[in-house]
Amino acid sequence: MVMAGDAAVVEALRRGDEQAFAEVVERFHPMLRRIARGYVRTDEAVGDVVQETWIAVLRGIDRFEGRSSLRTWVVSILVNVARSLAVKEARTVPFTSLGPADDGVAGFGPERFQGPDGEYPGHWTTPPTPWTEDPEASALAGETRAVVAQAVAALPESQRAVITLRDVDGWTGPEVAAALGISEGNQRVLLHRARAKVRLALDAHLTAGEGRAS
Amino acid sequence: MTQDVPEDDDLTCTQVVMLITDYLDDALPTTERALLDEHLADCDGCSAVLEQFRTTVAVTGTLAQDDVDRLDDTTREELLGVFRRWSADRPPA
Numbered sequence: 001m002v003m004a005g006d007a008a009v010v011e012a013l014r015r016g017d018e019q020a021f022a023e024v025v026e027r028f029h030p031m032l033r034r035i036a037r038g039y040v041r042t043d044e045a046v047g048d049v050v051q052e053t054w055i056a057v058l059r060g061i062d063r064f065e066g067r068s069s070l071r072t073w074v075v076s077i078l079v080n081v082a083r084s085l086a087v088k089e090a091r092t093v094p095f096t097s098l099g100p101a102d103d104g105v106a107g108f109g110p111e112r113f114q115g116p117d118g119e120y121p122g123h124w125t126t127p128p129t130p131w132t133e134d135p136e137a138s139a140l141a142g143e144t145r146a147v148v149a150q151a152v153a154a155l156p157e158s159q160r161a162v163i164t165l166r167d168v169d170g171w172t173g174p175e176v177a178a179a180l181g182i183s184e185g186n187q188r189v190l191l192h193r194a195r196a197k198v199r200l201a202l203d204a205h206l207t208a209g210e211g212r213a214s
Numbered sequence: 215m216t217q218d219v220p221e222d223d224d225l226t227c228t229q230v231v232m233l234i235t236d237y238l239d240d241a242l243p244t245t246e247r248a249l250l251d252e253h254l255a256d257c258d259g260c261s262a263v264l265e266q267f268r269t270t271v272a273v274t275g276t277l278a279q280d281d282v283d284r285l286d287d288t289t290r291e292e293l294l295g296v297f298r299r300w301s302a303d304r305p306p307a
């Protein structure tokens with residue numbers, strides 16, 4: 001999806017328009033840092049990834065053809081930069097692999113479902129109940145956000161990149177798939193696993209003291 | 215036929231839980247979506263999970279409000295420096 005104005009911004013960058021660069025940096029910066037954090041450990045390395053990304057963007061600006069949106073293209077460059085830096089830090093797994101399936105069913109342990117000998121196999125033994133507290137309510141919001149931030153930070157890098165772009169930055173599935181170089185189906189698998197873990201963390205937080213996770 | 219007895223083509227709760235992101239993305243074929251809607255209408259447990267996923271997405275969205283990743287003045291100047299060097303090295307069009 002090409003954003004309105006992308007072509008004008010790219011044209012301005014090619015002309016050496018510093019104001020256009022300042023604006024696009026301002027717009028993309030928080031998102032680029034959020035994504036970079038999934039790949040490298042330190043704040044310093046995150047800063048390096050972002051700076052290297054802008055250098056690569058400028059060097060490649062004449063090759064940008066507008067087949068994707070500018071932000072998709074910039075993020076795909078960032079992911080390459082971040083991954084090569086992460087390789088140097090020797091802490092990366094192949095991005096295209098989905099990784100091992102996680103335990104349980106989207107965060108619910110196998111004991112939550114009836115086995116093949118149950119009355120209704122595959123149905124709940126103890127059904128979850130709705131959260132009684134609204135995690136978005138103002139009194140809880142700061143605390144809840146910290147729980148979610150921690151859960152997102154603990155995700156494997158591929159899941160973290162997908163949930164960040166989809167649910168924090170509001171990208172569409174196809175756009176995320178294009179930026180990360182994965183299929184839309186794999187993008188959704190990664191998103192589901194990521195959301196399942198964040199849901200689990202929220203559930204533990206919201207039901208603490210109630211004796212049982214929903 | 216009573217409502218509570220699962221039929222052959224009904225989805226199980228495990229299947230529904232695995233399909234929630236596909237459902238929220240509207241990525242399911244029509245038939246499967248209909249089966250899932252039918253299941254949700256009768257299953258409080260799966261409805262609760264769907265609602266919890268929606269809430270999870272909403273709360274995750276609020277992470278954008280955190281300002282730890284906002285552009286600071288030092289970084290802005292460094293990046294503008296990158297741009298100026300790049301621009302100066304560029305052959306005139």
